[in-house]
Amino acid sequence: MDIDILELTETQARFKVTNTSPEVINALRRVLLSEIPKMAIDVVEFHLGPIKDADGREFESVSPLFDEIVAHRLGLVPIPTDLSMKEKDKCDCGGEGCPSCMIGYSLFKTGPCDVYSGDLLPLTEGDASVRVKDELIPIVRLGEGQAILVYAFAEMGTGKKHAKWQVANGVGYKYLPSVKIDASKCDNGGTCIPICPKKVFAKEGNKVKVVNEGDCILCMACTDENICKTGAIKVVGDPTKFIFEFETDGSLSAKDTLMKGLELLHQKFEDFKEQVSTLEA
């Protein structure tokens, strides 16, 4: 399996994979979706009863949304992840919660105001690396006399347990397209030009040419016998070459996600090999 990066930004990746098979590439897709660990808020403690601010004014701990919904929304906020952190139940602390398996946040706001993900403050003050990067996600809106005071704790998990721990979204791939026109058969009528949704064909002079081969999605609309009556167009997807793309929610960079995914896949294959070898013995 060889990977050629076509596009790589902080949250998006697009690459060409060659020398592989549909099974392996689908395994990579599934690993990216459900096996990469990341941090997400899992425990939220709400302060109930009256809340006083610094000036001594009193607020009620109510908001227009149920506490459960606020907690759910907090869970979906992407938390910056350090992959060296451990899952809570596999940590040396025995599941109690410690700095190497948990990140604590506090959130205190008094109404009337909008509460945003950027209002989550890390309990370890001054630690800028765990501050939420996407600060504009609305959590709830507070009215006059309403306030919110919560402590939220993030822990490591994978997408298998809940979608809030899913790092990559929009994960997909297509076979590398190959579009060829047999010039000896083609009548240059150009019926294939408007039928193609990705504008793969165009007229150059009075000849129909393939101008955008890479954009082809193998929909086969152009090879239909009512469109290309002479059967000159040949479209095939190569099952050993793929264009793969995915994006992340911002908790991990696209590069780290891909590296971790490949590492996990490798590990899984090794485990499988070992299990098979015990069967033979």
Next chain:
Amino acid sequence: MIIPVRCFTCGKVIGSSYQTFVKRVQMGEDPKEVLDDLGLTRYCCRRMIISHSDLLEELIPLG
């Protein structure tokens, strides 16, 4: 209600784009171009923004 944090279908974070979208469309920009600019390329994410109705304000007195 309030804008969902993520797209129901694909899981992309879309909540943070809503306010920018509303502001820029009110300023007279083409919604299509604003969505493209905000990086919402899939139609599942685009419908989250364009079909949203912000009714949270009406629930505040009931809190």
